[in-house]
Amino acid sequence: MADSHPAFEEYCEAIFELEEDDLDVIQARIADRLHVSRPAVSEMVRRMAGEGLVTLDGGIHLTAAGARLAERVVRRHRLAERFLTDILGLSWAEAHTEAGRWEHVLSDPVEAAMNRLLGDPTTCPHGNPIPGSAYTTPDTVVLSCVAVGTSFVVTRIPEELEFTPGLLEFLEEAALLPGTRGEVTATSPEGVVTVCIDDRHIGIGSFASDRILVLAEADAEAVAV
Ligand SMILES: [Zn+2]
Structure with a gap:
């Protein structure tokens, strides 16, 4: 159930990316990122806790199930960005916005085909790591x-x-x-x-x-x- 819920996917992705950027995951940041109200965030994270996607003790944290869902969505977003820029020639900014839609609709076979076509890329065009790829963190x-x-x-x-x-x-x-x-x-x-x-x-x-x-x-x- 939780796997195919676009809103859960959006929230898991946002929490994953805030953590990736070393930002504390608080409701206000999620509200900013997703352009929704704080009461909406509060309601949604409560539902997600009920679904076993997050824990709410001492901040908002993804559970193992939440992290799996987030990684799948982030992987599809970043692969889609690569495809949209490298193959279709869209600008960075266009690709980022467009990929926000593709990440929810790509099937496993399409994701795999895209990855093959792109030659197993390790990052999105902006340099952010693709979960599940062979990315190694450079000394930046x-x-x-x-x-x-x-x-x-x-x-x-x-x-x-x-x-x-x-x-x-x-x-x-x-x-x-x-x-x-x-x-x-x-x-x-x-x-x-x-x-x-x-x-x-x-x-x-x-x-x-x-x-x-x-x-x-x-x-x-x-x-x-
Ligand atoms: Zn990107």
């Missing part, structure tokens, strides 16, 4: 920790940023995509990090620069920007 730091004059390679735009209105469009326009090389050229006291990518200088506000994960290059000279 947040962009705001990279010293001026240091080169970096973007590895991951956390899910929290995917949900920030307009941000994916901005990052895509700025070419701040996983795999992109750049260099930090300045930082401001307000936390704005200026990066140079392909001879363009782009200011990244603190909300994003405190969250975007990069591999910093020890030797800036070694990287051809």
